[in-house]
Amino acid sequence: MKNTLIYSSLLAIALGLLGNCGEGSSDSSALALAAIGGGASGVKVASASDLSIESADDYNENQYGLISADTLRTWVNDWANNKPAGITGNLVIYQTSKVGADANKSLILPKTGVKVFFAVDGNNSALYSWKTFRETRDNDLISIPGGTAATGGFGLISGANIDEWFHTYGVDPTKDLIVFASGNGDNYGSIGHQHYSLRYWGVAHEHLAILNGTIKGQFPEAELGNDTDESVPPLNGTFSVKQLKNVDNRILTLSIEDVIEVVKNNGNHSVKGLSSTVLISDNRTKNNTNTIGSYTASAGWQEYNGDENATGTTKTSGGAIAFEGHLKGAIFVPHYNVVERANLDNTYAYGASAAGTFNTLKFKSKADVQDIWDTYGTTGGPNSGAPAYEEGQTILQYCRTNTRTQTSGISTQLILGRPSVFVEDGWSIFGLLAGAFPPANFNDDVSAGAATFPSIPAKFAPDVQGVIESGARGSGLGAHYNTGVKKSTVDYFQINSSATTTKKAFVEDWNYKNQ
Secondary structure: OOHHHHHHHHHHHHHOOOOOOOOOOOOOHHHHHHHHOOOOOOOEEOOHHHHOOEOOOOHHHOOOEEEOHHHHHHHHHOHHHHOOOOOOOOEEEEEOOOOOOOOOOOEEOOEOOEEEEEOOOOOOOOOOHHHHOEEOEEOOOOEEOOOOOOOOOOEEOOHHHHHHHHHHHOOOOOOOEEEEEEOOOOOHHHHHHHHHHHHHOOOOHHHEEEEEEEOEOOEOHHHEEOHHHOOOOOOOOOOOHHHHOOEEOHHHEEOHHHHHHHHHOOOOOOOOOOOOOEEEEEOOOOOOOOOHHHOEOOEEOHHHHOOOOOOOOOOOOOOOOOEEOEEOOOEEOOHHHHEOOOOOOOOOOOOOOOOOOOOOOOEOOHHHHHHHHHHHOOOOHHHOOOOOOOOOOEEEEEOOOOOHHHHHHHHHHHHEOOOEEEEOOOHHHHOOOOOOOOHHHEEOOOOOOOOOOOOOOHHHOOOOOOOEEEOOOOOOEOOEEOOOEEHHHHHHOOOOOOOOOOOHHHHHHHHHHOO
């Protein structure tokens, strides 16, 4: 990490503060608490800049944030002697997938002080949302469910369920170092969201890490175990996020009303904890290319462009959301490009279980990641003529379900050290809040034409507030309204026409921490 991070961390260690308070300070602490709801004296309310860290140029030097396989191997081989300063507990590796295709060579082999668990292995995510780090939430205006009642939700994990995760695995994030890793394949959307969730709830940077690249290809078979070697969840944890009640990191996720405020008044908004001007990043892409100029209206930016039914809902067979487009002024930055995908990295040979041609999917160098972010906004494709990133700006990021944004978020928050916040859930929810939806576009597939599209309070309707744009950046075109939007789909998301806030879940989370 950069020297400023190292020095501040050492000072915190000396004072015995790590894990018990947030990073840095915010001039807007009291105002931010008042705006979001709840609070007490002595609470450190983080600004977006407090929640980002800049990586060392050499990822091998990082002790938290984005770490290398060499660093993780050093810890696993001798945790007692190689653990980072200030860490007094276990190394907890939480794998989101297996290394091999079956029970063989599936995980990093646990050792003394090193616990290894699979994320969601054979469990119903609706019943075990504390394993997926997501669940159905209600912000008072709209609920955030998953595809079906059996697949769980896409909203922020609640306090009770994150506590259940701590209790199941016996994790204490003020003592342990938690590493989120992918066994095989691109799972940054999952492990990034796990990291993001713990940061939201107040866990300090120094106790969290993400493995750069997959375990497969970076660890030899001799260092891998089988399913039967997985650490047994002790089911005896006692830690609760209520122990982090003096930390408020909720600025990481912006409510619908705050997103509207920022986009509508960029440079003059009143959302505390953000920079005065915000760079807005749309990270939706279906195209797999590293050349931004290749993205056209027919190749990979249909969602950004606002094509008919380009986004879709999270509901299984749900069809169209109400409107398409992008937040006004947004640049298009495909999450795909920040990860190295062109080169195969078969350092280690594997037996039948994990054999095959593969890529370890490591992030590109810090210099390359910076070049991507600094040039996409100004050259080629849909971003021609857009302003470049300004030092200190907050980046407001979104995709369809706040999944692709986790890859781009790692690149900005943990590599470049650029303050980043995220749209609550994403466009699949945002795009249902049409305050001026054309009646002819609504398909009543439930009660034979008797119903109308639900009324959205004007202040919460992005299309009415003029913050949606379709077509090319700067086109001036408003939202593109989809046709054939189903009543059954809209009903599934339980829109509340009498809503007075979009921050209900955030207030519930704060109240839970302060019980």
